[in-house]
């Protein structure tokens with residue numbers, strides 16, 4: 001079993017009553033790899049994490065964490081896990097240092113208190129009561145507690161929600177260091193930039209299913225490039241050219257009619273050339289002209305609209 005990936009999910013399904021929150025998903029996460037789960041609200045990310053954490057059983061399919069069933073073999077698996085839930089609960093009257101000490105009391109092989117505080121950048125707040133921490137600082141304390149036992153597998157549910165950009169970047173550095181040290185991480189986030197910074201691989205979930213998965217480059221590739229511009233007032237939509245074999249998709253943005261073209265891989269330069277020749281031929285100035293590669297955000301939005309491959 002030594003070569004088994006730390007996380008193995010095959011055909012996982014999880015229902016709440018008649019509602020299927022996770023509808024048959026499969027993925028593996030290797031040692032020292034960070035896998036990000038992205039998706040719309042209610043896509044099933046937290047439910048998936050809760051199943052991996054052993055809080056709830058799978059209704060169908062196989063879930064293995066460190067080679068074991070995390071729900072049935074919870075006592076064996078739990079000591080190797082670090083868990084940062086979406087909402088932490090602290091004793092409001094304990095200070096940050098007391099909170100860490102309290103957790104150290106029941107965490108085998110726990111890091112020294114100051115090391116844990118340094119990981120979260122909270123040394124200066126050691127004597128502050130947890131109820132006086134800001135939302136972002138509470139997330140940082142929660143991260144320190146999740147890392148206390150030097151976990152082999154770390155679950156982070158929206159770890160940087162409420163953090164300012166500096167705290168978010170500091171958290172990313174901490175997470176990257178932990179991954180570099182060999183910890184396997186599964187993370188959910190609504191920040192696409194966070195996934196772009198941290199994820200070795202990611203999945204975009206929608207309605208309980210994984211719609212797209214791979215490295216950021218793999219996920220974005222195949223979604224091609226995009227050309228858009230504001231449709232000049234004197235033109236009808238029917239007058240617009242076909243570019244690279246694609247007709248314009250029309251939308252309205254801030255009161256302007258915008259034409260957008262999805263261009264297949266490698267087709268951006270000739271399509272742009274075609275467009276500019278057409279505009280010259282009609283003596284048109286194309287306002288708001290943009291030509292760019294697909295981004296993770298484009299793929300995410302297409303997935304949310306149910307259009308991704």
Ligand SMILES: Nc1ncnc2c1ncn2[C@@H]1O[C@H](COP(=O)(O)OP(=O)(O)OP(=O)(O)O)[C@@H](O)[C@H]1O
Pocket residue numbers: 016019021039040041042043044045046047048
């Ligand atoms: N205890 C529960 N009872 C009933 N339905 C639930 C329960 N927990 C979650 N759900 C439903 O299951 C679906 C998936 O929820 P989940 O929290 O896994 O989504 P998520 O992808 O983490 O969403 P978000 O991004 O909003 O946190 C949602 O429709 C949610 O309403």
